[in-house]
Amino acid sequence: MKKYAILDLDDTLLDFKRGETVGIQRILQENGVSDLTAGLQTYLQINHDVWTQIEHGAAREPLLATRFTRTFAALGYHVDGQRLEQQYSQMLDQNFYTLAGATDFLADLNRQGLTVVAGTNGTKSIQLNRLAGAQLTAYFDRIFISEDIGFDKPDARFFTPIRQYYPDMTATNTLMIGDRLQSDILGAQNAGLDSVWFNPTHANNSTTLHPTYEAASYAQITQLLLA
Structure with a gap:
């Protein structure tokens, strides 16, 4: 034993995945993205890249702050990525699944x-x-x-x-x-x-x-x- x-x-x-999906889709919808499935997949790919870099020793906070800027840019939108990062963090606080x-x-x-x-x-x-x-x-x-x-x-x-x-x-x-x-x-x-x-x-x-x-x-x- x-x-x-x-x-x-x-x-x-x-x-985490359940809360992540709910939170990201809400942020996408509130910022004008109509294709939530494509938007979510774009975010997940970028987020995976971010965490791969973190796991290889890169600084956490500067990379996390780029996730939404990069996601929306890839979808053709300009947003305040840091504001959305703060909003998402608040959503994660309530992810009790x-x-x-x-x-x-x-x-x-x-x-x-x-x-x-x-x-x-x-x-x-x-x-x-x-x-x-x-x-x-x-x-x-x-x-x-x-x-x-x-x-x-x-x-x-x-x-x-x-x-x-x-x-x-x-x-x-x-x-x-x-x-x-x-x-x-x-x-x-x-x-x-x-x-x-x-x-x-x-x-x-x-x-x-x-x-x-x-x-x-x-x-x-x-x-x-x-x-």
């Missing part, structure tokens, strides 16, 4: 006596507010957020304060669990920890990264933690 479970938040426990079964999963890990730790990239105020709104905060022993730490997953330095707070944490008693290969799984690899790729959609792994385990459900993750 493992002692520690480090859990990513977005699309591992919190349903969770993935089906997430609360029961966390409650079960607590009952089993595991130390449950959150390890997430993101903005501190947004992530803490979303956890509180989703009523998940109490299930975590500690919450570690990249804005606080100063480094984003997959940088090994993201895990430094976690390892310092739990000095007995090792690869044999800990699993890092997340949905993103390039941040969660590579981050665990860089930190010398075993990992679980949470892959409920059965997506194809086209990368050279090899998670220690792969799980399509919370039940499978629980089995790996209790084995």
Whole structure:
């Protein structure tokens, strides 16, 4: 049985994609875009590029501030991108959607006596507010957020304060669990920890990264933690 479970938040426990879709489509519509499907896909492509750069060490805030300017420019519109970024951040504050079964999963890990730790990239105020709104905060022993730490997953330095707070944490008693290969799984690899790729959609792994385990459900993750 493992002692520690480090859990990513977005699309591992919190349903980020649902809140993202609702928020982006609202911003597009309010600013004159009629084809919301095309607009959303344009934003998602640009946002993916932005986060790829962040995960490779680029400064977070300057890049995030370009997302809406670039999206609307690609769609033929001129907007105040920074204002829309602030509006979107406020929307994310209210994204309390969770993935089906997430609360029961966390409650079960607590009952089993595991130390449950959150390890997430993101903005501190947004992530803490979303956890509180989703009523998940109490299930975590500690919450570690990249804005606080100063480094984003997959940088090994993201895990430094976690390892310092739990000095007995090792690869044999800990699993890092997340949905993103390039941040969660590579981050665990860089930190010398075993990992679980949470892959409920059965997506194809086209990368050279090899998670220690792969799980399509919370039940499978629980089995790996209790084995």
